[in-house]
Amino acid sequence: MLHWQFLGTSAGIPTKKRNVSALALGQYQRKPWLLIDCGEATQHQLLHTDWSMHHLSAICITHVHGDHCYGLPGAIASASMHKRTAPLTIIAPDAVWQWLQQTIALTDMHLTYELQFIHVEQLLHAPITLDGFVIETHALNHRVPSHAFKITYTESKRQLNLAALEHAQVPKGKTWGLLQQGQDVEINGHTYDSDDFVIQQQHRACVIVAGDNDTPELLQDACVDVDVLIHEATYTQEVADKVGSFPMHSSAKQVATFAQNTGLPNLILTHFSSRYATKTLLQPLLQEAQQFYEGQVFLADDFQVYHLLKNGESNRLSLFLQSHS
Amino acid sequence: MLHWQFLGTSAGIPTKKRNVSALALGQYQRKPWLLIDCGEATQHQLLHTDWSMHHLSAICITHVHGDHCYGLPGAIASASMHKRTAPLTIIAPDAVWQWLQQTIALTDMHLTYELQFIHVEQLLHAPITLDGFVIETHALNHRVPSHAFKITYTESKRQLNLAALEHAQVPKGKTWGLLQQGQDVEINGHTYDSDDFVIQQQHRACVIVAGDNDTPELLQDACVDVDVLIHEATYTQEVADKVGSFPMHSSAKQVATFAQNTGLPNLILTHFSSRYATKTLLQPLLQEAQQFYEGQVFLADDFQVYHLLKNGESNRLSLFLQSHS
Numbered sequence: 001m002l003h004w005q006f007l008g009t010s011a012g013i014p015t016k017k018r019n020v021s022a023l024a025l026g027q028y029q030r031k032p033w034l035l036i037d038c039g040e041a042t043q044h045q046l047l048h049t050d051w052s053m054h055h056l057s058a059i060c061i062t063h064v065h066g067d068h069c070y071g072l073p074g075a076i077a078s079a080s081m082h083k084r085t086a087p088l089t090i091i092a093p094d095a096v097w098q099w100l101q102q103t104i105a106l107t108d109m110h111l112t113y114e115l116q117f118i119h120v121e122q123l124l125h126a127p128i129t130l131d132g133f134v135i136e137t138h139a140l141n142h143r144v145p146s147h148a149f150k151i152t153y154t155e156s157k158r159q160l161n162l163a164a165l166e167h168a169q170v171p172k173g174k175t176w177g178l179l180q181q182g183q184d185v186e187i188n189g190h191t192y193d194s195d196d197f198v199i200q201q202q203h204r205a206c207v208i209v210a211g212d213n214d215t216p217e218l219l220q221d222a223c224v225d226v227d228v229l230i231h232e233a234t235y236t237q238e239v240a241d242k243v244g245s246f247p248m249h250s251s252a253k254q255v256a257t258f259a260q261n262t263g264l265p266n267l268i269l270t271h272f273s274s275r276y277a278t279k280t281l282l283q284p285l286l287q288e289a290q291q292f293y294e295g296q297v298f299l300a301d302d303f304q305v306y307h308l309l310k311n312g313e314s315n316r317l318s319l320f321l322q323s324h325s
Numbered sequence: 326m327l328h329w330q331f332l333g334t335s336a337g338i339p340t341k342k343r344n345v346s347a348l349a350l351g352q353y354q355r356k357p358w359l360l361i362d363c364g365e366a367t368q369h370q371l372l373h374t375d376w377s378m379h380h381l382s383a384i385c386i387t388h389v390h391g392d393h394c395y396g397l398p399g400a401i402a403s404a405s406m407h408k409r410t411a412p413l414t415i416i417a418p419d420a421v422w423q424w425l426q427q428t429i430a431l432t433d434m435h436l437t438y439e440l441q442f443i444h445v446e447q448l449l450h451a452p453i454t455l456d457g458f459v460i461e462t463h464a465l466n467h468r469v470p471s472h473a474f475k476i477t478y479t480e481s482k483r484q485l486n487l488a489a490l491e492h493a494q495v496p497k498g499k500t501w502g503l504l505q506q507g508q509d510v511e512i513n514g515h516t517y518d519s520d521d522f523v524i525q526q527q528h529r530a531c532v533i534v535a536g537d538n539d540t541p542e543l544l545q546d547a548c549v550d551v552d553v554l555i556h557e558a559t560y561t562q563e564v565a566d567k568v569g570s571f572p573m574h575s576s577a578k579q580v581a582t583f584a585q586n587t588g589l590p591n592l593i594l595t596h597f598s599s600r601y602a603t604k605t606l607l608q609p610l611l612q613e614a615q616q617f618y619e620g621q622v623f624l625a626d627d628f629q630v631y632h633l634l635k636n637g638e639s640n641r642l643s644l645f646l647q648s649h650s
Contacts, residue, residue, distance in 0.1 A: 013403045017371050041366035047341050064432050070399045074365040077391050078338045099431040106424040107389050108469050144433050202632040 001028040002205040003307040006300045007045040011271045020067035024051045032131035042071035051077040061092035062211025063146035087114040138222045140213035148210035150220035157201040172236040182315035214248040216258035221324040252285040256293035326353040327530040328632040331625045332370040336596045345392035351531035356380040357456035366586035367396035378404040382456040387536025388471035407572045411441040415557040463547045465538035539573040541583035557596035577610040581618035593623035
């Protein structure tokens with residue numbers, strides 16, 4: 001079961017209640033996880049969660065702006081002080097990698113583990129698999145090169161075929177367990193073939209986490225088989241019109257309209273302007289999104305945990321809130 | 326009245342309760358202030374205080390380690406997003422300045438104001454004055470070049486000489502006010518000279534804020550006329566002995582012994598190892614300090630505000646706690 005937690009949902013600058021961008025994503029109750037964006041104080045946010053830097057597989061950075069990457073040096077330095085030894089993958093624009101190299105050299109940082117760099121453009125429609133996560137990137141449109149990460153996880157489950165077991169009169173108990181684990185079993189000269197009594201079930205879950213972007217339509221093709229789109233909606237359309245096009249961000253209306261036209265089942269909006277200092281002030285964004293989109297839509301908040309639950313043929317997104325410890 | 330607030334008191338890594346190093350220092354109820362060190366998430370801490378980035382005179386960085394400077398890019402970028410226009414002075418080691426230049430160039434940072442760099446070594450025993458703060462630096466001993474900032478502020482007050490006014494039978498009211506402001510006053514052909522009725526009082530306050538350092542004795546000469554020394558005490562002597570000399574930090578015993586031998590009136594210890602996760606765990610450092618030092622000693626905590634109050638001939642340090650808003 002894919003699940004993720006928002007560590008920062010504010011655009012540009014932190015507020016008293018929201019940090020700048022970061023999101024932790026993993027497979028429920030399995031240790032490897034991905035960190036997508038790493039704004040300043042992401043390591044501070046992590047102190048109040050269950051995600052451990054020891055088990056982090058990769059840090060994926062959408063673009064070079066500070067509110068998406070200034071937490072990187074502190075996070076990797078602290079992992080080192082906690083004696084991490086496993087190599088850590090950094091998937092990022094080249095400028096972020098250059099900046100990290102300069103930071104390490106100039107600030108006397110000595111890592112206890114290796115950083116392995118993958119250029120974000122290397123994964124454009126060419127996925128890699130890391131600890132079971134299939135990761136590919138899609139180009140967006142912003143003031144600097146910005147990307148979306150499409151992450152797919154397929155969970156395989158071997159379920160016993162009860163009807164077949166009963167029909168063949170296989171004795172219950174240890175034998176059933178061995179068959180489920182894939183072992184053939186011989187009883188009184190008769191061999192029971194595991195494959196005859198097991199149904200392979202595959203649960204595929206797919207999420208797109210987009211960086212800053214003023215053209216959601218760029219994700220049209222990428223969104224075809226996606227369960228959830230997590231996309232910035234920095235302000236309402238009214239505010240976007242006042243601000244003008246220079247910042248190159250999306251409005252709630254824009255993203256909602258795209259999600260509706262693409263037939264996306266679930267949408268989470270994040271990266272809200274600091275002018276929306278309270279949840280009440282943020283409500284117009286939800287209302288605007290609901291006006292243009294008939295699917296399930298949420299406004300992200302710091303420390304919210306989302307789980308993608310299987311529900312019959314389709315994936316259904318359910319929201320749980322984890323208290324701030 | 327000089328006052329300051331700790332924004333971070335943890336060494337190396339943040340904990341749930343303590344951030345990494347930063348301290349805000351100013352003259353009570355006057356706007357210009359100094360930020361000494363700027364660990365990651367210093368701008369987040371500032372959101373919960375009354376210090377405004379608009380009125381910041383200078384950022385002084387003791388040394389290049391990340392827990393003392395990784396908050397710098399975010400802090401200066403956010404000041405820009407809040408449309409600061411006044412130039413900002415950065416007093417720091419050359420490596421910090423190089424890192425900042427690289428960060429600005431590589432992460433698409435566009436400042437609305439100018440940064441003015443002063444190399445920390447330029448102020449070695451050669452003070453400059455910024456908005457009334459006299460700042461000089463003193464070299465310390467650490468794994469990288471590290472410095473202490475000695476900050477002196479002299480407050481001038483013009484007090485009316487009541488005895489002289491009564492003796493000369495100067496009429497009370499507006500005349501007294503004008504004399505205090507430095508204006509001579511003519512009444513019925515007689516001129517009252519302001520200087521004859523005003524006493525110039527000067528209150529000098531002096532604080533040293535030291536960076537990481539394993540040799541407090543290096544501050545011997547600098548401490549002669551100092552009211553308060555703020556110095557790291559990363560652990561107790563017992564832990565320091567176990568850890569060994571490599572980290573090049575001070576123990577509570579070391580700093581207390583130095584303060585005692587130098588006759589310092591006030592001492593504040595800070596920069597505590599994250600192993601001291603609670604106030605109870607930290608108590609042995611206070612006990613150790615009190616064992617070797619007879620002056621007034623405090624253990625710093627995040628968001629504590631200290632005021633240096635004049636008390637007769639000597640300055641007396643009083644502690645106020647400001648609640649976390």
